[in-house]
Amino acid sequence: MFSKTTTTTEKVGPMTSRSAMMALVALTLVAMSAGAEIAPTEGELEPLPTPLEPQVNLTVGELAYGGKSCAFDEEVSKVILDGQTIAINLATIVSKEAGSGLARGACTWALPTQVPAGYKLKIAKIDTYGMMAIAKGAQITGNLEVFTTGDDESASIEFNGKSAKYNKLVRQEFSQEADIETECGAGINLRSNASFIIRNGERESHALFGGLLLHYSLVKCD
Numbered sequence: 001m002f003s004k005t006t007t008t009t010e011k012v013g014p015m016t017s018r019s020a021m022m023a024l025v026a027l028t029l030v031a032m033s034a035g036a037e038i039a040p041t042e043g044e045l046e047p048l049p050t051p052l053e054p055q056v057n058l059t060v061g062e063l064a065y066g067g068k069s070c071a072f073d074e075e076v077s078k079v080i081l082d083g084q085t086i087a088i089n090l091a092t093i094v095s096k097e098a099g100s101g102l103a104r105g106a107c108t109w110a111l112p113t114q115v116p117a118g119y120k121l122k123i124a125k126i127d128t129y130g131m132m133a134i135a136k137g138a139q140i141t142g143n144l145e146v147f148t149t150g151d152d153e154s155a156s157i158e159f160n161g162k163s164a165k166y167n168k169l170v171r172q173e174f175s176q177e178a179d180i181e182t183e184c185g186a187g188i189n190l191r192s193n194a195s196f197i198i199r200n201g202e203r204e205s206h207a208l209f210g211g212l213l214l215h216y217s218l219v220k221c222d
Helices: 018-033
Strands: 003-011 065-066 079-081 085-088 093-095 103-113 119-134 138-149 154-162 168-179 187-199 205-209 213-218
Touching: 003 138, 093 187, 119 138, 119 154, 138 168, 138 205, 154 168, 154 205, 187 205
Parallel strands: none
Antiparallel strands: 003 168, 065 103, 079 085, 085 213, 093 103, 093 205, 103 187, 119 168, 119 205, 119 213, 138 154, 138 187
């Protein structure tokens, strides 16, 4: 699968605290939810085109999630559906305290999804971002996977980092192609697992995966 990433690395002083990381997550989630276009003013309204066929949409249920590393902003909807993307505003944050040799954590979620009769759901791309505050001597291993219940196809993202000489802050954006496709008119669970393992380093280290943006289409069945 093709994966496009953009990485920024900085040499930093004292490590970014967990509370600061949470604040960055909150700001990002708010920005994601505010991405809709502003409607034109009353004087600029134009007649809507006559649709060629009735509009079809996905139906989603309540997001179920678990894991001590799940994090979210109470002011932002956890799921936003706009007809082309599904935004999952749920982050994964793992922290290792100073003096500790190992820390691990995970966040998993499942979203009940009903595909309209006569159509199948196809997820073509997954966007997310990651951040690491890596203490000198620390090593971080991260993995994120998106899949559907009972489907062999999945999309996965790896996010790894280490620093031998100095404290380091890493920001990375991911755009991962996917090939996830459901049966016609299926009722499925969209699922994701995200996890980090942080090893070594005398000072505290932190790692996160931000919210997910799933790019999808509804394709007519043959």
